[in-house]
Amino acid sequence: MTAKTILISTGEVSGDLQGALLINALKLQAEATGLELNIVALGGEKMADAGAKLLANTTSIGSVGLLESVPFVLPTLQIQRRAREYLRQYPPDLVVLIDYLGPNISIGSFIRHQLPQVPVVYYIAPQDWVWSISPRNTKKLVEIADKMLAVFPEEARYFAKNGASVTWVGHPLVDRMQSSPSREQARAALGIKPGQTAIALVPASRRQEVKYMLPIVFEAARLLQAELLGKLEGSKIVDQQPSTSQADAPLFWIPLSLEAYRRPIEEAIKHYGLRATIVASQTTQVLAAADLAITKSGTVNLELALLDVPQVVFYRVSPVTAWIARHLLNFSIPFMAPPNLVVMRSIVPELLQEQATPENIVREARELLFNTDKRLQVLADYQEMRSFLGEVGVCDRAAREIIRLAHETRKEKIVINK
Structure with a gap:
């Protein structure tokens, strides 16, 4: 041989x-x-x-x-x-x-x-x-x-x-996603109740991202958690149901890209008071089960699109790097999120540098969670995107x-x- x-x-x-x-x-x-x-x-x-x-x-x-x-x-x-x-x-x-x-x-x-x-x-x-x-x-x-x-x-x-x-x-993710679980299978495997809101947070796969993006995404998650809990409490009062239990409350799920990031993420969860679970070996299940993802720009954006999960994409580098890129290197891009690059138009919201604030992330997340027309449009655009991936x-x-x-x-x- x-x-x-x-x-x-x-x-x-x-x-x-x-x-x-x-x-x-x-x-x-x-x-x-x-x-x-x-x-x-x-x-x-x-x-x-x-x-x-x-x-x-x-x-x-x-x-x-x-x-x-x-x-x-x-x-x-x-x-x-x-x-x-x-x-x-x-x-x-x-x-x-x-x-x-x-x-x-x-x-x-x-x-x-x-x-x-x-x-x-x-x-x-x-x-x-x-x-x-x-x-x-x-x-x-x-x-x-x-x-x-x-x-x-x-x-x-x-x-x-x-x-x-x-x-x-x-794109090789077309192959990988063939073995992905359905939304129902993923939620059952993670123990997520049928009516419970599950949001995936994907803040970092590089050390610098822990520094520049973890605080932003976790503050956004804190604001969103308070808003979702408020809506849930309000709906129960109207329906004359018992107050929200821990089991009914929205959950954040955080896939761990590298074990080295576990400790800073655990500390951030505690600091921001999030109801969040870190997952190291069920990344695909977390993504497939989510109602929404708040995620850094990267390959994961395509995974989410192939799983039909609406997403808010954001990215930040240091202010000095951003200034040099813009003013000395004349750096500019049409889009950064891969789903947008595939079709060369905006199909998922992306917030870069100064626009990547907790308030802006929450605004976009709110639209994707509660605006039915917006969600349906994103899902339709995902279908178009698939045709460009082979x-x-x-x-x-x-x-x-x-x-x-x-x-x-x-x-x-x-x-x-x-």
Whole structure:
């Protein structure tokens, strides 16, 4: 049996999830084609559980922003050095890069200059196609990738226009959501009563988000909790029913992205007086059971959309980073929430930087909870969004392309050393 080694490089919680889904598909494709496959990775626990040998865990060193990334520079450089040493000693047959712009450009450039015989596949390219500040990153991505596997149609068009060899495979969450529980199943598994309001809070998958966004989302939750309890008490008085019990009161559910965040979240729950439950192993059930989600911008927005859960999306970085981005780098984006990016129009409310206040979040949440027309419109827009994410079988399509390239000898390519 032929043996091939593939190195997969990614970072952060979402990259670890996408990497794990891809590894499972690669193993199935390899078995079907009689290929012995060894996978080594820069990633996280999900990828390790899927069968990869981890060179380093990169799930906890991700950041968005300029100042926010400073604490992670040294750990990232150390991991990069370790990866380069491994690549020199054990050149793989193929490298797959998933998102993770800065570190993966570094690894891709190293391979292109030092190991030009090794093909590079970029799967789920960084969102340079949305917020490119200069064409430099786009040029680098195109230069280092022999093949780009795009998850969004607009992403595929952008990189093809800039000279890349691109195949649109669709978004891997389409596959993952096939095994998701129904709303009724999820609520039963979590013990949520039929008429009880359940709200998912998804504030952080990066350390910086704990600092900049946890206070905002928890204050919003406190205000919303008081409002919901008031409405519930009022309705019981009108109906001449007993006062609200603990069992009837609205609940907040918080999926835990990393165990390191448990303590600050527990402290925040206590400080803000929330009726909230932290969940570490039933994330999909929490999302599927929710009447509403208040969530940071990220891959989770697509998960919620595929589960038909209305959501309020918000994001904040440090004020200094925001000022530099706007005034020195001329940074601007049409949208940040992935569901809006897919259709290039606003289908879920997103509140960024100064607009991301507890009061604004509560205002949008109130609309999605109590305005029937608004909820129905969001659900209808989700249906449209689905058509842009491809058909089921995304991970298999990506895996087939990768296995095919692993079998082929890389074509000669002129590389200019700078």
